[in-house]
Amino acid sequence: AQSVTQLGSHVSVSEGALVLLRCNYSSSVPPYLFWYVQYPNQGLQLLLKYTTGATLVKGINGFEAEFKKSETSFHLTKPSAHMSDAAEYFCAVTKNTGFQKLVFGTGTRLLVSP
Amino acid sequence: ETGVTQSPTHLIKTRGQQVTLRCSSQSGHNTVSWYQQALGQGPQFIFQYYREEENGRGNFPPRFSGLQFPNYSSELNVNALELDDSALYLCASSFPPGQNTGELFFGEGSRLTVL
Numbered sequence: 001a002q003s004v005t006q007l008g009s010h011v012s013v014s015e016g017a018l019v020l021l022r023c024n025y026s027s028s029v030p031p032y033l034f035w036y037v038q039y040p041n042q043g044l045q046l047l048l049k050y051t052t053g054a055t056l057v058k059g060i061n062g063f064e065a066e067f068k069k070s071e072t073s074f075h076l077t078k079p080s081a082h083m084s085d086a087a088e089y090f091c092a093v094t095k096n097t098g099f100q101k102l103v104f105g106t107g108t109r110l111l112v113s114p
Numbered sequence: 115e116t117g118v119t120q121s122p123t124h125l126i127k128t129r130g131q132q133v134t135l136r137c138s139s140q141s142g143h144n145t146v147s148w149y150q151q152a153l154g155q156g157p158q159f160i161f162q163y164y165r166e167e168e169n170g171r172g173n174f175p176p177r178f179s180g181l182q183f184p185n186y187s188s189e190l191n192v193n194a195l196e197l198d199d200s201a202l203y204l205c206a207s208s209f210p211p212g213q214n215t216g217e218l219f220f221g222e223g224s225r226l227t228v229l
Contacts, residue, residue: 004156032215032216034216034217036220041222042222042223043118043204043220043221043222043223044157044204044206044218044220045220046217046218046219049215049216049217051215051216090156090157092156094216095216096215096216100211100214100216101147101159101162101170101172102147102149102157102159102216102218103159104156104157104158105156106154106155106156107154107155107156
């Protein structure tokens, strides 16, 4: 079975500050990991993904995440927050073989203040 | 390239009624998954369709059912609606099993309110 834990239902930062959204996963097989963003009244948009290879992955809008197997973590970062980054962020996991379904965390709402 | 489209965007039903939600997959994708997102929660997997057959199901009762058509579009049907069925229903398309890395492409969802 697979699961995802996102620490912090809300994270507040000032514009220009570092963004750090935490995600820890549990998986009995090698995982594929994802971060999705959801703006109000919209569906989910993929920010970035880790499948194999380089453990530091870069995504859209200046976001990046690092897969750390020893810590079972996949934290999302951005060096400098922008007002437009305010949204709900979801970490998700699936397995790398066989039938795949995404298992999502409960989400973290990012608030950006001027 | 056409993205995933869902209809209707919003609807209101009463307890006991039935609802059908529709989804057109992204061009080139032949696998469709449905997710339920309750308010303040992450999406929960309902089921996946591939080659017009259910290819996996989450922890949802049989009154949640689906179809996939030859053009890869899909329907989600929910019978005997309950108040807890109020949620955003998300459709996602992807490349077939074994040919994708788990990435899903989501539509904007259908928001169902059950009164």
